[in-house]
Amino acid sequence: MTRDRTPLILLATLAVILVGGFFLPQWAKFLLTIALAKGLVVLGLLPLMRTGLVSFGHALYYCLGAYAGGAVGIVFGISDLLLMMLAGGIAGGLLSLLLGFLLARYRGIFFGLLSLAFSMILYGLLVKSESLGSTDGFNIVPFTLFGVRPDGEWVRYTMLAVAAVVCTLAGLGVHRYLGTPLGLMAPAIRDNEIRVEYMGGSARYAIHVIYVIGATLAGMAGALVGAAVGHIDPEMSYWTQSGEFVFIAILAGTGSVVAPFLGSIIFGVIHSVAFDLSPNTWQLVLGTSLLLIILFLPTGLWSLFGRRLRARG
């Protein structure tokens, strides 16, 4: 039996970020924090994609989490970053628990479009909601951590460190989940749902659980991004945002819980470099990258690492 290296890789990556992040310029710390947050959303998409389902509406929970995190700051005066993320996660989890009863009944394009429809409903509601700032959104209260507001230069590092720790814990949690009997059912549902049912499993229940996990992580990520940027607006729930998550998921592959973070960082690099070099045609570069990945690495970037790890293991 091969040894499971994933927890080691996650913890080693955390150590590298905590130490290396210290030396990064402020702008890079910020970009890395956003990349990790988006990786957290994609981490939630990973088990869902293993069942063969693609959600084009995870921006719903990403945005809801951001608004929930922002709201606890404004309404209750809570500025603790971890509590804001907790609020975002709870909001995402509760809504997905409700919507999951409907969505878990659908497969293929119907699942994808129905999830997209829900995210666009939230977008419509937020745009029309004057009290939530309509299209402008609103500013988030400056975050604290355990009651302390970091000094100017430490703000971005603190944010990065929190993001890295949360992402590592989430990665370990999802990895653990995928190894449980319920998690093992995901690829079986993709391959042959009827057989799963005839073996006594409930595909609908498994998908519902996975959907709630994904939404909770997306909610936490939304709150993190809201706090990092200091501002939230309805664009966070727009369908292009959901598309970006799917883009990263395809770029990364679903082979490991490390892949979403790797994919998200690479996406951030491609996006930033392409935008810097060619502000008007950066989408062309992104599109070409995705095309090349689909053609030459159909199971995503992680397949490169997966092969090497398997060869060693």
Add this chain to the structure above:
Amino acid sequence: MAGASNQLILEATGLNKSFGAVTAARDINISIERDSFVGLIGTNGAGKTTFINMVTGYLKPDTGTIVYDGRDITQLQPRDITHLGICRSFQIPQLYNSLTVFENMMIGLAVVVHRAGRGGFFSRGEPVVPGREKPLHAVAEEILASFELTSYRGRSAQVLPGGVRKLLDIAMTLVAAPKILLLDEPTSGVSAEEKFGIMEMVMKAVRDAGATVLFVEHDMEVVSRFSQRVIAFADGRVICDAPPEVALVDPEVLRYVVGGHRAQG
């Protein structure tokens, strides 16, 4: 006819099923005794698979009831029926094609473990399979070995030869420790040389598991050798229900089911 009612494990009474103008089951009344091996025969479209589909919950009968071990299961979902102890294999093997042979077995066992409330997120160590009280991996290896599939354990299910696919499909039904096993044409698509070998292996494994078996079969040699009782279907009806030595020479069975085979062979 069946013995005392406590010996009966399955009782189907007055089953009728139509698909539009086509009647697939007409007043089916079948009682199955515990630990028996029953062959279901009939031409294509005679109603055998419809009967299996009704027993396993894939189809709901228009009228009639199915009672398993004293409990009405007519309206239950397939997974609930499986959980009670009725499992099935398929005429066309239903495997998880992107996974290996070993992973196929593990998925089945994972479902069993999950239904038993074991192997949760916070559980420590490898979950133990209920009934067998051994870890998941050990049970998977054991079942693979009993079907002589160990040498295929790392191969993708998609590229397996027909006979091995069939065996894996049947082996997967045993993970849930079935009390009744319904095998839909266990030797279809298998070469003539392999047929008896496969059936011997399957019957041994099933006997060890202590399951009652109903198997659909077109090969009358297989039926006469491996069944204690034969139920013949024609046009959605049961036309004969008797031991093989009686059923296979019954005039109606000869006319509707095996006549062609005997005449040729």
